[in-house]
Amino acid sequence: MPHRLGRLLRPGRHALLAAAAAAALVVGPLALAAPATATTATATASATALARPNFQTPLACGETWNANTRTNHNPQNSVDFQRSGALGRATLASASGTVTTVRDLGGTSYGRYIVIDHGDGWTSLYAHLASFNVSVGQRVTVGQRIGSVGSTGGSTGPHLHYEQRSGGSAVRVIVNGLAIRYFGNTTVTSSNGCGGGGEATGTVRTAGPALTVRAQPTTASAAVGSRANGSTVTIQCQVRGQSVTGTYGTSDLWDYIGSGYIADAYVYTGSDGQVAPTC
Ligand SMILES: [Zn+2]
Numbered sequence: 001m002p003h004r005l006g007r008l009l010r011p012g013r014h015a016l017l018a019a020a021a022a023a024a025l026v027v028g029p030l031a032l033a034a035p036a037t038a039t040t041a042t043a044t045a046s047a048t049a050l051a052r053p054n055f056q057t058p059l060a061c062g063e064t065w066n067a068n069t070r071t072n073h074n075p076q077n078s079v080d081f082q083r084s085g086a087l088g089r090a091t092l093a094s095a096s097g098t099v100t101t102v103r104d105l106g107g108t109s110y111g112r113y114i115v116i117d118h119g120d121g122w123t124s125l126y127a128h129l130a131s132f133n134v135s136v137g138q139r140v141t142v143g144q145r146i147g148s149v150g151s152t153g154g155s156t157g158p159h160l161h162y163e164q165r166s167g168g169s170a171v172r173v174i175v176n177g178l179a180i181r182y183f184g185n186t187t188v189t190s191s192n193g194c195g196g197g198g199e200a201t202g203t204v205r206t207a208g209p210a211l212t213v214r215a216q217p218t219t220a221s222a223a224v225g226s227r228a229n230g231s232t233v234t235i236q237c238q239v240r241g242q243s244v245t246g247t248y249g250t251s252d253l254w255d256y257i258g259s260g261y262i263a264d265a266y267v268y269t270g271s272d273g274q275v276a277p278t279c
Helices: 002-007 011-023
Strands: 064-068 079-082 090-092 097-104 112-119 122-127 145-148 160-166 169-171 185-189 200-204 211-214 223-227 232-235 237-246 249-256 261-263
Touching (some): 097 122, 112 145, 112 232, 232 249, 237 261
Antiparallel strands (some): 079 160, 090 145, 097 112, 112 122, 122 160, 211 223, 211 261
16 A cells, blocks of 8 residues: 555665666766857856756646655655556656666666656656656657556555656755655645647757856846756747857857756757747
Protein backbone atom coordinates (compact mmCIF):
# COMPACT_ATOMS: atom_id res chain seq x y z
CA MET A 1 0.00 0.00 0.00
CA PRO A 2 1.25 3.49 -0.71
CA HIS A 3 2.01 4.50 2.85
CA ARG A 4 4.29 1.55 3.42
CA LEU A 5 6.49 2.67 0.58
CA GLY A 6 8.73 4.54 3.00
CA ARG A 7 10.56 1.32 3.67
CA LEU A 8 10.60 -0.02 0.17
CA LEU A 9 14.02 1.24 -0.77
CA ARG A 10 16.68 -0.31 1.36
CA PRO A 11 19.46 2.08 2.38
CA GLY A 12 22.14 -0.44 1.46
CA ARG A 13 21.13 -0.32 -2.15
CA HIS A 14 21.11 3.40 -2.37
CA ALA A 15 24.85 3.94 -2.37
CA LEU A 16 24.72 2.21 -5.70
CA LEU A 17 22.03 4.59 -6.87
CA ALA A 18 24.19 7.63 -6.28
CA ALA A 19 27.18 6.00 -7.95
CA ALA A 20 25.13 5.04 -10.97
CA ALA A 21 23.78 8.55 -11.32
CA ALA A 22 27.22 10.12 -10.97
CA ALA A 23 28.55 7.85 -13.69
CA ALA A 24 25.72 9.00 -15.90
CA LEU A 25 26.74 12.64 -15.80
CA VAL A 26 27.46 14.02 -19.21
CA VAL A 27 29.90 16.80 -19.91
CA GLY A 28 28.37 19.70 -21.79
CA PRO A 29 29.02 20.26 -25.49
CA LEU A 30 32.31 21.80 -26.49
CA ALA A 31 32.36 25.45 -27.35
CA LEU A 32 32.16 26.22 -31.04
CA ALA A 33 35.23 27.62 -32.69
CA ALA A 34 33.15 30.07 -34.70
CA PRO A 35 33.63 33.68 -33.64
CA ALA A 36 30.69 35.45 -32.13
CA THR A 37 30.38 39.09 -31.26
CA ALA A 38 30.31 39.71 -27.56
CA THR A 39 27.34 42.03 -27.83
CA THR A 40 25.10 39.86 -25.72
CA ALA A 41 27.60 37.61 -24.06
CA THR A 42 29.23 38.02 -20.69
CA ALA A 43 32.69 36.86 -19.71
CA THR A 44 31.55 35.70 -16.32
CA ALA A 45 30.33 32.21 -17.08
CA SER A 46 31.84 30.74 -13.94
CA ALA A 47 30.24 33.39 -11.77
CA THR A 48 26.81 32.87 -13.24
CA ALA A 49 23.95 31.99 -10.94
CA LEU A 50 22.58 28.87 -12.54
CA ALA A 51 18.96 29.20 -13.51
CA ARG A 52 16.69 26.57 -12.03
CA PRO A 53 14.24 25.13 -14.54
CA ASN A 54 10.56 25.63 -13.76
CA PHE A 55 10.11 21.94 -12.99
CA GLN A 56 6.61 20.52 -13.24
CA THR A 57 5.15 17.43 -11.58
CA PRO A 58 6.46 14.41 -13.55
CA LEU A 59 2.99 12.88 -13.73
CA ALA A 60 -0.09 13.26 -15.85
CA CYS A 61 -2.31 16.34 -15.91
CA GLY A 62 -4.98 16.28 -13.21
CA GLU A 63 -3.64 13.27 -11.30
CA THR A 64 -3.20 13.59 -7.52
CA TRP A 65 -0.20 11.88 -5.91
CA ASN A 66 1.40 11.72 -2.49
CA ALA A 67 4.95 13.11 -2.57
CA ASN A 68 6.82 11.26 0.19
CA THR A 69 10.19 12.34 1.58
CA ARG A 70 12.10 10.75 4.43
CA THR A 71 15.47 10.96 6.12
CA ASN A 72 16.52 7.43 5.15
CA HIS A 73 15.92 8.00 1.45
CA ASN A 74 19.05 8.09 -0.67
CA PRO A 75 19.70 10.55 -2.05
CA GLN A 76 17.92 12.11 0.90
CA ASN A 77 16.29 14.80 -1.26
CA SER A 78 14.59 12.22 -3.50
CA VAL A 79 10.81 12.14 -3.71
CA ASP A 80 8.68 9.02 -4.03
CA PHE A 81 5.40 9.79 -5.79
CA GLN A 82 2.80 7.31 -4.55
CA ARG A 83 -0.87 6.59 -5.14
CA SER A 84 -3.12 3.61 -5.53
CA GLY A 85 -3.19 2.26 -9.04
CA ALA A 86 0.21 3.77 -9.80
CA LEU A 87 1.40 0.97 -12.07
CA GLY A 88 1.57 1.89 -15.72
CA ARG A 89 0.63 5.54 -15.34
CA ALA A 90 2.43 8.05 -17.53
CA THR A 91 5.75 9.47 -16.40
CA LEU A 92 6.26 12.93 -17.94
CA ALA A 93 9.35 15.08 -18.47
CA SER A 94 9.28 17.62 -15.64
CA ALA A 95 11.12 20.18 -17.79
CA SER A 96 12.32 20.33 -21.37
CA GLY A 97 15.77 18.98 -22.13
CA THR A 98 17.82 16.18 -23.64
CA VAL A 99 17.67 12.56 -22.50
CA THR A 100 21.15 11.51 -21.35
CA THR A 101 20.45 8.15 -19.70
CA VAL A 102 17.99 5.36 -20.44
CA ARG A 103 19.23 2.38 -18.48
CA ASP A 104 18.05 -0.86 -16.92
CA LEU A 105 19.99 -1.84 -13.80
CA GLY A 106 17.96 -5.03 -13.44
CA GLY A 107 16.60 -6.07 -10.07
CA THR A 108 18.59 -3.58 -8.00
CA SER A 109 18.76 0.14 -7.26
CA TYR A 110 16.92 2.37 -9.77
CA GLY A 111 15.87 -0.52 -12.01
CA ARG A 112 14.78 1.09 -15.28
CA TYR A 113 15.57 4.80 -15.05
CA ILE A 114 15.90 7.93 -17.14
CA VAL A 115 17.96 11.10 -16.72
CA ILE A 116 17.12 14.33 -18.56
CA ASP A 117 19.66 17.17 -18.87
CA HIS A 118 18.04 20.61 -18.65
CA GLY A 119 21.20 22.70 -19.06
CA ASP A 120 23.09 24.82 -16.56
CA GLY A 121 23.99 21.68 -14.59
CA TRP A 122 20.37 20.76 -13.88
CA THR A 123 19.09 17.23 -14.41
CA SER A 124 16.05 15.23 -13.38
CA LEU A 125 15.89 11.50 -12.73
CA TYR A 126 12.97 9.06 -12.94
CA ALA A 127 13.39 5.55 -11.51
CA HIS A 128 11.70 2.15 -11.10
CA LEU A 129 9.96 2.64 -14.45
CA ALA A 130 8.02 -0.19 -16.04
CA SER A 131 8.89 0.92 -19.57
CA PHE A 132 10.54 3.66 -21.64
CA ASN A 133 9.16 5.98 -24.33
CA VAL A 134 12.40 7.82 -25.13
CA SER A 135 16.00 7.07 -26.07
CA VAL A 136 19.38 8.66 -25.30
CA GLY A 137 20.01 11.89 -27.18
CA GLN A 138 16.34 12.59 -27.73
CA ARG A 139 15.04 16.09 -27.11
CA VAL A 140 11.95 16.16 -24.93
CA THR A 141 9.61 18.96 -24.01
CA VAL A 142 8.01 19.48 -20.63
CA GLY A 143 4.89 17.31 -20.32
CA GLN A 144 6.08 14.77 -22.88
CA ARG A 145 5.62 11.15 -21.88
CA ILE A 146 8.99 9.49 -21.24
CA GLY A 147 7.90 6.21 -19.64
CA SER A 148 5.50 4.36 -17.39
CA VAL A 149 5.45 4.13 -13.60
CA GLY A 150 6.63 0.73 -12.42
CA SER A 151 8.31 -1.19 -9.64
CA THR A 152 11.61 -2.26 -11.18
CA GLY A 153 14.93 -2.37 -9.34
CA GLY A 154 15.04 -2.08 -5.56
CA SER A 155 11.33 -1.44 -5.22
CA THR A 156 8.57 -3.68 -3.91
CA GLY A 157 5.59 -1.60 -4.97
CA PRO A 158 4.76 0.67 -7.93
CA HIS A 159 5.78 4.29 -7.39
CA LEU A 160 7.88 6.95 -9.12
CA HIS A 161 11.25 7.74 -7.55
CA TYR A 162 12.11 11.28 -8.68
CA GLU A 163 15.13 13.52 -8.24
CA GLN A 164 16.06 17.06 -9.21
CA ARG A 165 19.84 17.47 -9.39
CA SER A 166 22.07 20.51 -9.61
CA GLY A 167 25.72 19.90 -10.38
CA GLY A 168 25.13 16.19 -9.87
CA SER A 169 23.69 16.48 -6.36
CA ALA A 170 20.05 15.88 -5.51
CA VAL A 171 18.40 19.05 -4.20
CA ARG A 172 15.07 19.60 -2.51
CA VAL A 173 12.30 19.20 -5.03
CA ILE A 174 10.08 22.05 -6.21
CA VAL A 175 7.31 21.30 -8.71
CA ASN A 176 5.26 24.02 -10.39
CA GLY A 177 6.50 26.44 -7.73
CA LEU A 178 5.41 24.13 -4.88
CA ALA A 179 8.19 23.20 -2.44
CA ILE A 180 7.76 19.58 -1.40
CA ARG A 181 7.73 19.10 2.38
CA TYR A 182 10.89 17.68 3.98
CA PHE A 183 10.40 15.37 5.66
CA GLY A 184 6.90 14.05 5.31
CA ASN A 185 4.09 13.95 2.79
CA THR A 186 2.76 16.53 0.34
CA THR A 187 -0.36 16.11 -1.76
CA VAL A 188 0.37 17.20 -5.31
CA THR A 189 -2.04 17.53 -8.22
CA SER A 190 -0.17 17.66 -11.51
CA SER A 191 -0.82 20.40 -14.03
CA ASN A 192 1.95 19.11 -16.28
CA GLY A 193 0.85 18.55 -19.83
CA CYS A 194 -2.48 20.32 -19.27
CA GLY A 195 -1.79 23.26 -21.57
CA GLY A 196 -1.66 23.43 -25.30
CA GLY A 197 2.00 24.34 -25.13
CA GLY A 198 3.52 25.57 -28.36
CA GLU A 199 6.85 26.27 -26.75
CA ALA A 200 10.10 25.18 -28.35
CA THR A 201 13.49 24.04 -27.15
CA GLY A 202 16.84 25.53 -28.15
CA THR A 203 20.52 25.27 -27.26
CA VAL A 204 22.69 28.28 -26.43
CA ARG A 205 25.78 28.35 -28.66
CA THR A 206 28.38 31.05 -28.14
CA ALA A 207 32.17 31.11 -28.60
CA GLY A 208 32.34 30.14 -24.94
CA PRO A 209 31.00 32.87 -22.67
CA ALA A 210 27.55 32.70 -21.17
CA LEU A 211 24.73 34.45 -23.01
CA THR A 212 23.13 37.34 -21.16
CA VAL A 213 19.41 37.21 -20.47
CA ARG A 214 17.88 40.67 -20.96
CA ALA A 215 14.78 42.28 -19.51
CA GLN A 216 13.75 43.40 -23.00
CA PRO A 217 14.69 42.24 -26.52
CA THR A 218 17.60 44.66 -26.77
CA THR A 219 21.19 44.59 -25.50
CA ALA A 220 20.61 48.03 -23.97
CA SER A 221 18.13 46.65 -21.46
CA ALA A 222 19.03 45.31 -18.04
CA ALA A 223 20.82 41.99 -17.68
CA VAL A 224 18.57 39.72 -15.62
CA GLY A 225 20.63 36.55 -15.79
CA SER A 226 22.64 34.44 -18.17
CA ARG A 227 22.63 30.98 -19.73
CA ALA A 228 25.77 28.94 -20.17
CA ASN A 229 27.09 27.98 -23.58
CA GLY A 230 25.63 24.58 -24.40
CA SER A 231 22.66 24.90 -22.09
CA THR A 232 19.16 23.96 -23.16
CA VAL A 233 16.51 26.66 -23.07
CA THR A 234 12.75 26.43 -23.29
CA ILE A 235 11.50 29.15 -25.60
CA GLN A 236 8.01 30.16 -24.49
CA CYS A 237 7.54 32.76 -27.22
CA GLN A 238 9.53 34.97 -29.58
CA VAL A 239 9.52 38.63 -30.52
CA ARG A 240 11.37 40.97 -32.90
CA GLY A 241 13.81 43.38 -31.27
CA GLN A 242 17.33 44.64 -31.75
CA SER A 243 19.28 43.05 -34.58
CA VAL A 244 22.16 40.98 -33.21
CA THR A 245 24.98 39.16 -34.98
CA GLY A 246 25.84 35.86 -33.34
CA THR A 247 26.81 32.25 -33.94
CA TYR A 248 23.97 31.77 -36.40
CA GLY A 249 24.24 35.01 -38.35
CA THR A 250 22.31 38.24 -37.92
CA SER A 251 18.77 38.22 -36.61
CA ASP A 252 16.36 40.53 -34.84
CA LEU A 253 14.53 37.56 -33.33
CA TRP A 254 14.64 37.24 -29.51
CA ASP A 255 13.58 34.25 -27.46
CA TYR A 256 11.58 34.66 -24.25
CA ILE A 257 12.73 31.95 -21.82
CA GLY A 258 10.63 32.79 -18.78
CA SER A 259 13.14 34.95 -16.95
CA GLY A 260 13.79 37.31 -19.87
CA TYR A 261 14.98 37.46 -23.47
CA ILE A 262 18.01 36.02 -25.25
CA ALA A 263 19.15 36.81 -28.79
CA ASP A 264 18.08 34.01 -31.15
CA ALA A 265 21.28 34.55 -33.16
CA TYR A 266 23.05 32.58 -30.39
CA VAL A 267 20.44 29.84 -30.05
CA TYR A 268 20.28 26.65 -32.08
CA THR A 269 16.66 25.77 -32.72
CA GLY A 270 17.00 23.94 -36.03
CA SER A 271 15.54 26.94 -37.84
CA ASP A 272 16.50 30.53 -38.62
CA GLY A 273 12.82 31.40 -38.43
CA GLN A 274 10.31 31.58 -35.62
CA VAL A 275 9.79 28.28 -33.80
CA ALA A 276 7.51 29.38 -30.93
CA PRO A 277 4.43 31.64 -30.70
CA THR A 278 4.82 35.40 -30.88
CA CYS A 279 5.02 36.96 -27.43
ZN1 LIG B 1 12.69 6.48 -3.89
